Each structure stands twice: as structure tokens, then as C-alpha cells.
Amino acid sequence: MNVNEIDGQNGEVDSVVALIPALRAFARSFCRNPNDADDLVQETLVKAIANIDKYEEGTRLKSWLFTIMRNTFYTRIRVAKREAPGDADCVASQPIVLATQEWTLRGQEVEAAIERLSPSHREVLILIGMHGVSYEEAAEICGCAIGTVKSRLNRARGAVLEMLGEQSAGALVESSEWLAGEASSSGRVSPR
Amino acid sequence: MSPDEDEARMDPQQEAGVDNRLGTLLEAIEGERVPERLLKLAEMLQNELSLRRQRRRPN
Numbered sequence: 207m208n209v210n211e212i213d214g215q216n217g218e219v220d221s222v223v224a225l226i227p228a229l230r231a232f233a234r235s236f237c238r239n240p241n242d243a244d245d246l247v248q249e250t251l252v253k254a255i256a257n258i259d260k261y262e263e264g265t266r267l268k269s270w271l272f273t274i275m276r277n278t279f280y281t282r283i284r285v286a287k288r289e290a291p292g293d294a295d296c297v298a299s300q301p302i303v304l305a306t307q308e309w310t311l312r313g314q315e316v317e318a319a320i321e322r323l324s325p326s327h328r329e330v331l332i333l334i335g336m337h338g339v340s341y342e343e344a345a346e347i348c349g350c351a352i353g354t355v356k357s358r359l360n361r362a363r364g365a366v367l368e369m370l371g372e373q374s375a376g377a378l379v380e381s382s383e384w385l386a387g388e389a390s391s392s393g394r395v396s397p398r
Numbered sequence: 399m400s401p402d403e404d405e406a407r408m409d410p411q412q413e414a415g416v417d418n419r420l421g422t423l424l425e426a427i428e429g430e431r432v433p434e435r436l437l438k439l440a441e442m443l444q445n446e447l448s449l450r451r452q453r454r455r456p457n
Contacts (some may be wrong), residue, residue, distance in 0.1 A: 220448070222440040227428040230436075244433055251439035258446045263454075267447075313450075316419040336420040363416045364408055 225268055228337055232272055235332045250275040269343045276347060283359045319369040323362055331362035332356055
């Protein structure tokens with residue numbers, strides 16, 4: 207078997223195995239516990255195998271898998287809220303911690319800053335800033351307009367810089383009021 | 399254009415600074431050992447993709 211498959215109309219080469227770190231990283235933007243994040247990756251891969259016929263040639267494999275993962279996560283949240291509203295609210299309102307030993311050692315400050323972002327801003331920042339996904343792909347994955355993606359990305363980057371104390375006052379994109387408002391709703395899922 | 403898109407874009411150097419820091423987080427995950435269960439599923443998916451492509455491009 208050819209491990210590296212030609213993926214998508216751009217002729218990009220993607221190996222599913224090589225995509226695992228990206229999938230694990232994206233999963234950790236949803237799950238506070240790394241084991242739970244790996245469970246989400248597992249469920250994503252199982253669903254991808256079960257729905258292989260729905261994969262369209264020309265679609266980037268990574269984006270397809272990110273979309274499955276995001277839908278899986280939000281479906282879980284919706285089901286949990288239906289079954290035990292109180293418990294689900296409690297879980298959903300917990301800040302999402304991007305925590306592994308390595309991650310913590312190498313990026314504690316960044317991790318803390320990302321953790322404080324709202325879920326919608328965090329996912330866009332992870333998709334584009336970390337994985338290099340295009341605005342168009344991110345919009346498709348997140349189910350929103352490209353303009354919204356750009357705005358969220360700009361706000362997320364600005365907020366991270368502000369939290370890291372690296373942004374000059376004149377360049378601040380967001381006010382501290384916005385940051386406070388977003389932080390108070392961090393982790394609360396509001397399906398769009 | 400969305401109503402909230404019309405806002406000042408930050409300095410490209412600052413953008414790159416944030417993304418570089420995010421990159422270090424991804425590098426950390428890339429350095430972690432991948433659980434066997436995920437590797438097996440990834441290989442299964444790879445096989446399925448290969449089979450599908452073979453079926454679609456018969457010689």
C-alpha cells in the first residue's frame with residue numbers, strides 16, 4: 207500500500223498517520239483531558255471509516271477529519287445537555303485545559319492564554335494559526351462566514367498577545383472589556 | 399463582509415509571533431507517543447481510502 211496518498215485537487219500528500227498529531231492538537235482545543243481528546247480522535251477516525259463513501263475527492267483529508275471531529279464534539283454536547291442538563295452545563299462551562307506534560311513545559315503561557323479564549327475563537331486560532339488551514343476551509347469546518355472567521359482570528363490573536371503582555375497599547379485589537387466578556391463565557395458551548 | 403470584520407488588522411509580525419508560539423505546542427504533541435489504538439485506526443482509514451481510490455480508478 208502506498209502510505210502517502212495524493213489528497214485533494216491540489217495534489218497534496220496526506221498520510222492519515224501523519225495527520226494524527228494535528229487531530230490530537232485540534233481535539234485538545236475541545237477536551238480538557240488529553241485522554242478524552244484521544245477518545246475524540248478515535249471516534250473521529252471510526253466515523254471517517256464508517257462514512258468513507260461520503261468523502262469527496264478534492265476535499266482536503268485533514269479538513270474533512272476536522273469537520274467530523276467538530277461535529278462529533280458538538281453532537282456529544284447536545285446529547286449530554288438533553289440527557290442531564292445540569293451536568294452538561296457544568297462540564298461545558300469548565301475551562302478547556304490544553305494540558306499535557308510536554309505541552310505545559312513548552313508553552314505554559316500560550317496554553318493559559320488559549321484556554322481563556324471562547325471556544326469559537328479558540329477553534330479558529332488553532333485551525334488557522336496552528337494548522338495553517340485556509341480561511342475558506344476554516345469557515346466550512348466551523349459552519350460560518352469567511353468574514354466571521356477572519357474577525358474571530360484577529361480577535362483571538364489580539365487577545366492572546368494581550369494576555370501575554372506583548373501587544374502595544376496602540377495595536378490592541380480588543381479592549382479588556384471584550385476579553386473579560388469572552389472569558390466569562392469560555393468553554394460554554396453555543397451550537398451555531 | 400461581516401459587520402465585525404471591519405476592524406484593524408494587527409501587525410503581521412505580531413500575527414507570526416502568535417502562530418509561532420502555537421507551532422511550538424503542535425511540535426510538543428508531535429513529539430508525544432501516539433497511542434496504538436489511534437495508529438491502528440489511522441492505518442484502517444488509510445487502507446479504506448486506498449481501496450476506494452482503486453475501485454474508482456480500475457485499470
